[in-house]
Structures are given as C-alpha cells and as structure tokens.
Amino acid sequence: MKLKLEKLEEAVKNHAGIFNCVQIHHEHNTKTVSFQHEYASPASHKEIPELGKLHDFYDTFGSLLLYSCAKSNDAAVYVGAPGEWASLRTNFNGWIEDLSEEERSDYLPEWVDTCIVIGEIPRTGNYLLMATAGVEAGRIFEFEHDGFEFIGLAKDIEEYIYKMLKPDGPALLGIASHMRFIEANTSSQWWIRELVINDGYVVTTE
Template sequence: MELQQAIANHSGSFHCEALSDAAITRSIGFFHRITPAHNTTDIPDLPGLRAFYSQFGNVLFYADADSGEAAILLASPSDWTHLRRHFEGWTEAMGPDEREEYLPEWVDAALVIGEEPGTGNYLLMPTTGEQAGHLYLFDHDGFDFIEQAPDIISYAWKQLDLDDSALLVIATHLRFISDATPHQWWIRELRDNRGNVARTYE
C-alpha cells in the first residue's frame, strides 16, 4: 500500500515554454491516474508483477487533464494482448536474419505491459531467462531495447523521482496540445511535492 499511496499523493507541475516562442511560458499541473485492481490469478509469477497488480488496475503517469496526454502507461493485464499486437507491428515483417540481429532472444515470450502513449514505444517484460521480470523500453526510433528496472515495482517508484535525463525523455513526446491554447509546449522544469526539481536544460 505504500507505493499506492505514494503514487496517489504525488503531484506537481511542469514549467513549459511554447515551441514557437520561448518567451511564452505556462505552468501545467500533472497527476497520476490509478484504476482499481482486478483478480491476479492469471498474472504470471514474475518478480513484483502480482504484487503490483494486486494494488493497481493500471497506472497512467504524468497525465495532463487539459490535453489528455500522459508520459507512461502501465496497462491493465486485460490490455496486454492489445499492446502486444501494436508492438508486433514493428517486428512482424522482419525475416529470420533480421530478428536474430535486432531482437533479444526473450522477445517472443515477453509480456507487453505498457507504453509511452502516442509514441510507438512499448514496455516489455521477459518471462524467461536471467532477465525474467525485468522491465525494458522498446524505443522504435533506434530499435533499441533499453533496460529500465529489475522489476515493475522498482520501475514505478522510479517514476516518482525523475532526474534531468528522465525528464528529457518524456519532454520529447509531451506537447500538451489542447483547445485551451494554440501552442505546443516544451517542458523546461519539473517541480513536485516530493521536493524534486528536474530540468531539461543546464
């Protein structure tokens, strides 16, 4: 329950500038959206996975109510098959030689448990081998599989304390486009109620 309370209580704001004119600034509040947990009987017995989903249905991190955009989704298990189909859109046309060169051995049996919404990037969890239970980000731009955390619970805690490099990653795909403003926005700084300050500039 400690993690659930920490996520529910975490809030703050992004200080942003308009991409078209850095002199135009805006403060955008963020929150994390949690849905109720479901039955965990069918969830694989991987490190932290059942424990996480005994507390959460899904978690949407760094959401903006105005634009509807968000940085990261840890999806409900009922959505994993849907995410898997979208991830396979990047790999299904690859031949055997390409798969051997570009894809890790564990990818075919991996769970696709989340995404960076709207980016084509997905969060994968191997189910076999030494990496079982670890969390990887598939970044389609470089076709990279980047290890994020040793388990989903560690990953969730990590999202509550973004450093400069992590903020820069989410700033690349959040634009906060809405009817409230004609601008697209670039995050310059994050400040939150945990005392964190992170910046995308030196």
C-alpha cells in the same frame, strides 16, 4: 503469494506537482501544467507470472496512468490491465512481425517472443515490456521504435514506478520528448523545462 505494495500506493497517491514549460520556437512564452496520476482499483486476475512483482503490482493497481494532463490528453506512461496485454502485444508485434530472420537476430533480444507487453508510452508507438525468460526475467524495458532499441529501465515494475515518480534529467528528457500539451483550439506546443514535485524535488531537461 500476493502482497499489496502499500508504500508504492501511498507514494502514487501523495505525489503531485507541476511542469514548467516554454513554448517551442517562442521560448519567451511560459506555461505551468499540473498533472495527476490515474489508477483503477485492483481486480482479480489470473495467469499473472510470479516475477517482477507483477502479482503485487496488480494487487495494488488495476492499471496506472502517470503524469496525466487532462486538458491536452497527454500522459507519460500507461501500465495497462492484464486484460489489455493481448492488444498491446498485437500492436507491438506490428513493429517486428515483418523482420527477416537475419534482422531478428540483429535487432531483437532473445526474450522478445515470450515477453509481456504491459504498457505503452502514449501516442508514440513505444511499448513497455517485461522479460519473462533468461537472465533478464522480471526486468522492465522500453521498446523505442525510432532506432529499434530495447532500453533497460528497472529490475521490476515496482522499481520502475518509483523511478518515474522521481525521474532524473535523462528520464525527464524522455518524457518531454513526447508530451506537447496542445489544447483544443490552439496549435501551440510546449517543451518541459522543469518538473517540480510537492516534496521539494526539482529536475530539469537542461
């Protein structure tokens, strides 16, 4: 049975804030960047597994883009619509399809062939996965291609989104590692030093 995640929906809608940044290689220059969260209305979807609160999530959001910054086209994470899962899977497979059997045994978790690729970390080649088999079923992982790691993030999609709305220092560091806020007609790159949320929560990358 589907159950709309009303508290999560309100948390996303009410969540706002800024990134306080310094210019890379010129830290005396500072910049404040506002962000927003973009989401599509839920639609009717078939064949969504009954695990990891996926049904409930997609009864709440059609898709979800977190920490979107329009001027530079940066974002922290994208959870795609179910209709995008196949193309996301194809892109993810590009990283693993040429591995030998020995390499697959060494580098890949047992659940990788049946997992759902539900999203991506924009502009990175890293992907958001949900395991669908074994003891990890329903859990959210990030595939980090630089190092070929599968990093456990949360017990389900709801917990993952809540963690992203209030990231700790290491999580913010991960966000900062790929968001550079490069705007048109400039090559300046910016490093997130601090995230300030409208409920008073502050976290830094230092």
